[in-house]
Amino acid sequence: MPVIVDGKMKFYADSEPRRLMELFSVKWTTMVIHALYHWPGGKCRTGELQRSLDGISKKMLVQSLREVERRGLVQRHVFSVVPPKVEYQLTELGRVFAEPIELMYQWGLENKAALDAMEAACQQNQGL
């Protein structure tokens, strides 16, 4: 799987897998995609989304939404009414990227034991 150069293995930070991982490196983006993926009807309003994402600030919500919109993963629908109404939904490309995210969510749910073991080791080695 890894690239071999002069008989030595090489791993690159700008490889495809790493480009994918960068999506995960920002705290809320995956949760936004995950939430939209599971939203009944696939569309939801700003406020609803914020209330569903426990602990997210308005700033990070909007910032995350702009981010995924810029990347072409989410589409924004603005209704010209008062009070304002805006709906968000995954694009086709967004649903493609929901796939690995759902894989991770699945794995996480099925491997709580491993996650707990890691946390336990973590606390045990505080003074390392």
Next chain:
Amino acid sequence: MPVIVDGKMKFYADSEPRRLMELFSVKWTTMVIHALYHWPGGKCRTGELQRSLDGISKKMLVQSLREVERRGLVQRHVFSVVPPKVEYQLTELGRVFAEPIELMYQWGLENKAALDAMEAACQQNQGL
């Protein structure tokens, strides 16, 4: 899949999936695990590892290694010789967590088209 509270969906930042994702949020940790996972024999020295991870600084290498060691994913073997010799290898728990990481690497390699599409959209929407 999501939790339902009062008929509304709720997504928590401290859920199992998110705890897994936190492993991914630090730039080099996944690459270190990925590299060790594919290393012939499963053990490798500090310098070898650094040379294989393109662009990593010494500081981040050591920091990442201490991180995964603290989490119980990697074991450190110190040889009492001069010049110093240290080897790293994945623990059993580490090999468990290599699984989702390899899944992501696999997905990334198989979906270069989607990644390129995202990048293209990204650049097109610069002035958004």
Next chain:
DNA sequence: CTGCATCCATAACGATACTG
């Protein structure tokens, strides 16, 4: 060779207050 310490720049994040 391995590891640590230091300095510094930037990015991520949260809280709050304000506009239409």
Next chain:
DNA sequence: CAGTATCGTTATGGATGCAG
């Protein structure tokens, strides 16, 4: 309701030099 702006804190990461 949706979105913006500002401030301050913390985390992240790179460069460099030193020590065993």
